[in-house]
Amino acid sequence: MRILNIFKRVPDTYAEINLNSDFSDINKDGLSYVIDPYGEYGMETALRMKDNNSSIELNVLTIGPENSTELLRNALALGFDNSYLIKYDNYDKLSPLVLSKLYLSFIQKFGPFDIIFVPKVDIDTNFSSICGYLAGFLNMNFLTNISSAYLDGEFIIIERETDIGKEKIRMRLPVILSHDKAPYEIRLANLKGIMASKKKPIHIINIDELNVSLENHIKRGKLKLPPQRASVKFLSSVDELIKVLKEEIKI
């Protein structure tokens, strides 16, 4: 059994985001980059599968500049077996269609995989279509926004939140899944894992090797920050709050 986890290299989620002077991009000075949170949850679910069956091969893929290898090294320290970087500096400007075609080309070269995990949304571009695109291209079973998953023979059992509650679903492998937040905590690498990671492979793939046109059909124009909200008006009592609710907001 082979599993592929795809994550996105994103600015630290606690960072304040500012724009550069011509509003063409965010100001990247001093930003630190992390594995996106939904990518991390997908990785934890994959690691849990390997905890129960050590013969599973775990692969991890991301796209980004050369120093993205630091993040891949973290994944290897957690227990992933192989890691791959599609090297491309302007990766955060690629439309989801182009990005999905790059991932598709990777999967065709290095696959097949029985399970592919992707983040439910790329939190930098806010696009959430990679899972559906890949499932459509590959004509594969798929499900979005899963909370957790475990293996059951040729099937996978998946739980997820929906707009009316919770669902438990059984699907036949192979599948592609987009991961939401999981109900369990993400593990941290231990010293043994960190030592072991130094001997594990990081394969660097030049974007040209994937033979995908990088022409974006969605062109990003100017950026702007959301309008500043008016400054807060402090109230000194609950009575004043009630007056606001009644007279200003008029509920």
Next chain:
Amino acid sequence: MKCIVYFETLLGEIREFSLSALEFSKLFCDEIYGFIVNSDKAKNYVKKLYVLETKNEFSRTIAQEIYKIVKSEDIKYIFFASTNKGKEIFSFLAGISNGLILEDVEGYENGYFIKAIYSNKVYAQYQVEFNGLKIIGVKPKSYKLAEPINSNTEIVEIKLDNANNEFEILEIKQKDNKEVDVTEADIVVSGGRGLSSAENYHKLLRELIEVLKEKTGLKVALGASQAVVDAGWIDHSHQVGQTGKTVSPLIYFAFGISGATQHIAGMRTSKYIIAVNKDEEAPIFKVADYGIVGDVNKIIPELIEKLKKVL
């Protein structure tokens, strides 16, 4: 221009968000067809309505049926409400049709689609240059609702009776019907660490919600910060913020929530933000319209008692 608008249903009713998508589609299309699954409730909104009757409401099946219509009717645009279900169906349709999907769109200005990026911390303009099928997801609550039209709607029924052995729903746990989702609420009552315990969180906030519901008749939902979800006080479906849900209610109450950027990203577009926190330097006050500096565990009970008497 011929378009399809997808009407999403939830528990047998059309989701209001689909009517925003319909209204938005009128900027681009003069011939609008509707598509709905197992319902004819959208018939007052379009001249022609495709109704898929199936026991197999999987996104994949729905996408494949819509794609058949796209090909036979030469459809150029599809519009849908950018919900999780909508995004699941249409990202797959984009894949099988080699189409282009742009979801969570909040507006259209001077030829650019507007969409929030970096977890709602930034807005971006997007220009679409694409000859194939364009699929646009309209973010809930970002556009006004379409009015019904009076017309003799032509209904085209599609019956599908295919078995599926790839995919099986084992269990559905439906939440309490009276419980409103944070994304659909007019008022969100949200709590954080400042409530001290899970017990206080549930007791105080739920009581306040009941009073607000009774006194205003509005839809009121329970929200939570990431900290209290991680602490296990309540499940993730209530979480507002970057790894939770994005909300834009009329009123957002933040009780005992300090206001990390991750939380602000999920509620900043609320019409009125009212924050109560014992720390007057808490970042939540940077986005709040009204604030009270004080202990939420004393202020909420007082608010409940006084609301019962007035409003």
